[in-house]
Amino acid sequence: TIDTTNVLFICGGAFAGLDKIIERRIGKNSLGFAEELQGTKIEKGDNVYAHVMPEDLTKFGLIPEFIGRLPIISAVHPLLxxxxxxxxxxxxxxxxxxxxxxxxxxxxxxxxxxxxxxxxxxxxxxxxxxxxxxxxxxxxxxxxxxxxxxxxxxxxxxxxxxxxxxxxxxxxxxxxxxxxxxxxxxxxxx
CATH class of the missing domain: 1.10.8.60 (Helicase, Ruva Protein; domain 3)
Known part of the structure; x- marks a missing residue:
């Protein structure tokens, strides 16, 4: 067996389609009213992946047990x-x-x-x-x-x-x- 106590696992990928899931979640109306969620509106040019939440990854298809083992979720900016x-x-x-x-x-x-x-x-x-x-x-x-x-x-x-x-x-x-x-x-x- 391998002791993973002090090992940091980094998972990366393109996650094609995850952006649409995030946009749908952020675009939802709160409590059924037509007001926008404060502070989470995505402006044009924003990196939508910066708003990723664990529930987005679940809807994307990752199992909750796996997501729970990733304590930090971070998005990188597209390469220029x-x-x-x-x-x-x-x-x-x-x-x-x-x-x-x-x-x-x-x-x-x-x-x-x-x-x-x-x-x-x-x-x-x-x-x-x-x-x-x-x-x-x-x-x-x-x-x-x-x-x-x-x-x-x-x-x-x-x-x-x-x-x-x-x-x-x-x-x-x-x-x-x-x-x-x-x-x-x-x-x-x-």
Whole structure:
């Protein structure tokens, strides 16, 4: 057996649909009259999850025995574009750094423009995937290039731009001779 006396358990997740349960509870009229509950009106832009109560989690489907073992319920704020860009670039094992190391195996410098990083973050927000969705966005943008680069010894740099992400254009490839072009351009001449 494991002694859990001094162990803090943290449970997290997206809890899709919980926001509607909270909104219904807060939007209820008190005592059947048409007056609003004082101090609990949710303004536009508020984080509805900040108003979560144990009964909301029960209606969501969690059993009371489980909820009772969670003494503190806290909501986090949604990640903003700048937060997602930091996740992409700042940690020791950030996604941009991981892909850069991968490209270095083929002696290619991988560069993400500020516009590309912004577009990746905006797309993750639009898809409501948060940080979890960042890898799939980058993977989708670089898949063809990662497949072709091992056979392209002339390429020295791969530049991912906003257009690469938003318009699904191939990244810009820079060769030893200084030529600039996209992957599709190279394939057409081969």
């Amino acid at each position: 574009e700048k937060d997602l860009i930091n996740i992409l670039t700042e940690p020791k094992n950030a996604l941009v750094k991981q892909y850069n190391r991968f490209f270095q195996y083929d002696n290619v410098e991988l560069v993400f423009t500020d516009g590309a990083l912004s577009a990746i973050a905006q797309l993750a927000i639009e898809r409501q995937t948060g940080a979890r969705g960042l890898r799939s966005i980058i993977e989708n943008a670089l898949l063809d290039v990662m497949f072709e680069l091992p056979g392209r010894e002339d390429v020295t740099k791969c530049v991912v731009t906003r257009e690469t992400i938003e318009r699904h254009q191939a990244p810009t490839l820079v060769t030893e001779a200084g030529a600039v072009g996209a992957l599709e351009d190279e394939e057409q001449t081969a």
